[in-house]
Amino acid sequence: MAASKKVKSLTKAEAQAIFDRFHQMDPEPTGELDYINAYTLLVAVVLSAQATDVGVNKATKRLFELAPDPASMVALGQERIEELVKTIGLFRTKAKNVYALSQMLIDLHGGEVPDDRDSLEALPGVGRKTANVVLNIYFKQPTIAVDTHLFRVGNRTGMAIGKTPLAVEQKLEKMVPAEYMLHAHHWLILHGRYICKARTPECWRCIIAEWCHYEPKSPLPRGK
Structure with a gap:
């Protein structure tokens, strides 16, 4: 060529x-990541970095059954999260971020996903691209x-x-x-x-x- x-x-x-x-x-x-609510969408997008949506969806099916909200994710613990997402690249770092951002959502946002970019980008593992995806798909903002x-x-x-x-x-x-x-x-x-x-x-x-x-x-x- x-x-x-x-x-x-x-x-x-x-x-x-x-x-x-x-x-x-x-x-x-529509996007191709599976999610239940704003929180699971956020987690799915964090997990999708350098991974395929198909691979993420396979891993999150069981993860979201067990932990559809920040409190249940924190209750799982980082090691259990790692076990559930180990088929995804960089799974240890991603599991650490998912656990930490879940705790931060509880501590700072009452367990709810914020609908502004600055607050989202302050969460572990969340950059501008991830924030824009969540704002666009869930909160219907033109990002x-x-x-x-x-x-x-x-x-x-x-x-x-x-x-x-x-x-x-x-x-x-x-x-x-x-x-x-x-x-x-x-x-x-x-x-x-x-x-x-x-x-x-x-x-x-x-x-x-x-x-x-x-x-x-x-x-x-x-x-x-």
Whole structure:
């Protein structure tokens, strides 16, 4: 595959067309992590760092049956949490963070998950991306969580060219039409996960290829 050329930034009209198409094809996109409430969503997102959603869902099924709230999670104890999530990468560190953030939610927030970024980011294991996911999915705030998929799509398409996740996030906030801000996060992540893949983007079946500035587009593989 030929090396791609330097990508030029999309125009706002092109970004509008892209999100019009996303909305047309999937009006109500959803995340792929399983959760019961705001707390279990927070825990699931913390556990999902450098792990697949499928792998996290397998581990959290039993974990959330036993501990659907901070108090029951603290009662489990860190070692038991480790046992339940040991199939996930970095499980010891993640179990430590889950235990600690659960205790902090009890101590500082009455066992409830706060709905502001600063309070969320003050919790162990919670960074800007995790906070944005929780704020977007559970609290319906128009935040954009930049993971590796979204970072790739933003840069590759020309929609949000930036060297850091924060730079991409800030550019997307300017490029995404206001009426699509709530769902932009999901559309872009799912697009990166299943179509605009890291090694070879599947341009031949991309629904936004006509506006994407990535070149050369990947051709349909032989035999397909």
